[in-house]
Amino acid sequence: MNVLADIEQTLKGEIKAAIIASSLADEADIPAINLEKPKEKSHGDFAANIAMQLARIAKKAPRQIAEDIVAHLDKEKANIEKVDIAGPGFINFFMKDNFLSDIVPLILKQGKDYGRSNAGNGKRVQVEFVSVNPTGDLHLGHARGAAFGDVLCNVFAAAGYDVDREYYINDAGNQIDNLALSIDTRYKEALGQEADMPEDGYHGNDIIEIGKELAEKYGDEWLHKGHETRISFFRDYGLTFELDQIKKDLDAFGVRFDRWFSELSLYEDNKIIEALNELQESGYTYEKDGATWFKSTEFEDDKDRVLIKQDGTYTYLTPDIAYHKDKLERGYGKVINVWGADHHGYVPRMSAAIQALGYPQEAFSVSIIQMVNVVEDGEIVRMSKRTGRAVTLRELMEDVGVDAVRYFFIMRSNDSQLDFDVDLARSESNENPVYYVQYAHARICTMLAQAATRGIKVTENYDATLLQSEKEQDLLKQIAAFPQIIADAAQAEAPYRITQYVYDLATMLHSFYNAEKVINEDDMALTEARIALMTAVQTTIANSLQLLGVTAPESM
């Protein structure tokens, strides 16, 4: 149930009826009616631009059309107080004072579920995100993707989609061999031997740690076994170790997955061969220079791509195609990938593969996450002071806390590069948007606690006509919009809209708080009405923060 949507639906219906009644256009010719919420209060509660859109169809001046519509409008049915025609032909609707009176009782009733809707109609969506190679720590780019993907999934779920979260483990490529060889080197070093790192070896402290651990557990036992046996063991050992680290970090960050999908399993289950066969049978492959190629240029890629290299092994693309085939065969209406900006060039070839496998282009989309810079003392921090390497998610969480990291990562559009201001995130002050929003929530909690000690109860049976001030109306409109905001954020795959929404709501709350006193024992009717409103706002803020994975403290 969505109060605001219902109101808009009714209003649109009446506008349409008025257009037909004044014979401005046939029903089939009427364009989709758009209602906006004007920024300017003198423009009413809703504004329609339909008169301008109809100008060409009705062959009349927009203002004349607007007048015809208004003359035929059933104001009673649409719950309208007053209608104005303004500017080039906008129709401004002023609703009756009580038009939002249903919203607070609804929120009180729905509680934690307020904001949820069926906008997605249960459509099955799968989001694959993070999917970092298990060869080292999560750094900030990954973390931004993790926060984005997680909140996107929350938003999808709240908007009525059936969403699954998945992590694709790259446990089969060269990088894992490299990991094993790097561990081998560190193992030997831990035993006091000299050893060289492989050319593309991993130099992180984690690998040194693994080497030491192996030396402590097994001594030089593994040196006496064959190279193949040893490397194979180290591969598994390293993979488990690294994956555990990643899982631990993500868990601490509040990110969980429904499924961890192993690339290796694609080999074991013959999925790669199947995918290759399908592409070949459809005529999308060919042989050249001793390699097997995919004709991705038939689907707007700028060059064809190698599937099987001269040495007989696969490129990264090949198992990935098999993986996407598998995903889509599992019945998802849409699969979404969250990738770093450095992988954007990979999108056209994957999109080509989806289409070559016979799926519609829209079944697949990629959200590109732009780079993150850490800024401290006004300067970009290239390396962690502590480790001398790229700053990791773990360090950042320890530094500024999970709430701030998550909020900051989601605060901006994923299309924009992000400067993560560590000083700002650390500061427990008004400059920090996380605290600003949380403070609004805590403030309401305090008020409600005060009210409770005075025996004032939260009730649906309050007098809604008492909430007429501008600031109260602003709050009512804002909380009423919540389900639609979520649905729009899901549709646009833009979770950052939730941060903007809740920030605006916090602003309105603070403004109201400073202007009016909620608990007033000389006017219990008003007090009850405001307590009901405050409870509804509290619920809406808490539910927003829940979507963001940020805590909603009761006191600060």
Added chain:
RNA sequence: GACCUAGUAGCUCAGCUGGAUAGAGCAACGCCCUUCUAAGGCGUAGGUCGCAGGUUCGAAUCCUGCCUGGGUCGCCA
């Protein structure tokens, strides 16, 4: 050279997929705590929406061309 992405107030960013006088936060300046949390509020100032064309009733938003920052162009993953 090609592709992706960004260019909006001194700084960091919104601008709801084409609407009315372009908005926030920070920084600056001036006010508001004997009153439910001042981690807050109110106000002032601050703009050639990168540049140039085009599309139309209307463009920060759409199209074309150029300029600038970032990213990417492997039989790496």
